[in-house]
Amino acid sequence: MDKTRIVCAQITLKILSIYAVFPEANKVLNPGKSYYLRFFAVAVVSSLVFFGSFLHLIKSTKGNPSLYSDMMFVLSLGIIYVIIGVWQYKTKCLIELFKFLSDFEEFGKPINFDRDNKLYDTISICHYIYLETLVIVVLICATYLNMDTCEKLNKEYDLSEICGMFSYVWMPFDISYFPAKQIFLTIQLFGAHFLYIVAGMSAWLVFETIQHIRVRIRHANYLFLQAVKERNPGKSREKFNFAVRYHSSVLSLTDRVDDVFGIHMFTHVALTAPVIGIGVFGFLSGASLSGFLVCLGWLCGLTLNCVVGQWLQDESLAVGIDLYQADWLHCNDELKKDIFFVIQRSRKPMCLRAVSFGVIDYQIFVA
DSSP states (O other): OOTTOOOSSHHHHHHHHHTTSSOOGGGSSOOOHHHHHHHHHHHHHHHHHHHHHHHHHHHOOTTOTTHHHHHHHHHHHHHHHHHHHHHHHTHHHHHHHHHHHTOOTTTOOOTTHHHHHHHHHHHHHHHHHHHHHHHHHHHHHHHHHHHHHHHHHHHHHTOOOOOSSSSOOOOSSOOOSTTHHHHHHHHHHHHHHHHHHHHHHHHHHHHHHHHHHHHHHHHHHHHHHHHHHOOSHHHHHHHHHHHHHHHHHHHTHHHHHHHHHHHHHHHHHHHHHHHHHHHHHHHHTTSOHHHHHHHHHHHHHHHHHHHHHHHHHHHHHHHHHHHHHSOOTTSOHHHHHHHHHHHHHTTSOOOOBOGGGOBOSHHHHHO
């Protein structure tokens, strides 16, 4: 197999490449200047929705009910820009991780890999269709629904907000007239669409990556069980040593995963709670429906990552549990000692970490 070819998460990476945050498949090892220029152009255009909300936040008075909506959008869009920045900074590390997961020369292809890989690709397509539909519906509906809210607040608080926009906005020049308002709204919708699609697909990429690691863990688990079932001492030792090397190789992915996703997960976990809190409070105050819908999106993303983080721990712990419950009493004493060592090592699970924030699992979601 070509070691430069990535066979894992092809659909997800293809979608991210369309949105200019990951190199195209034939340019993975050498993206070239065109990739970075395209990313820079899209990032600059999409940044107008962030700066519009940021400037409006600065100009808003203390009693302005849109203050909470501005804070929510600035925080949520800021998180996405951090995530995008991390992707660009860690692109090479991410490529190396997927190249490792796509290399079957040393340890062979995991059992049912093609079936699982096809399943994840299919789910990725479904997730993208769902995400695309949700974002478009939210953008269109929220823009129209916020118009009535905006006009009501203008009358009630004697404000001069520009109504008919996705989020409240202020610019150092007048955009309230035709066609400036419509042009800015188009750019605003494009930017919000780009940013929220990238955020949603990034959460899915973390999920899919961990799923492929779980496939490797299950394969190593299978090899351990096959080794202890072998009645021939020589063959049993050979198979067990091979399984140990494979298991050690999979465990080494912990550092790679932390390197690639650590900052991403830290930013996600640390700032999602404030985003949800501010967004829900703003919604209850009657300032913005779109803010509440955005909060739901962030909650779904965090749920996705916490669930797969817990699954990763459970899968890695299952290696020791299954090996302990296997029939290995017929093995020689030397092999039994090694089996005990593997069982002991498996008591420390692989984890998806958010740098110093802690382990991503069910507990951190509840917290």
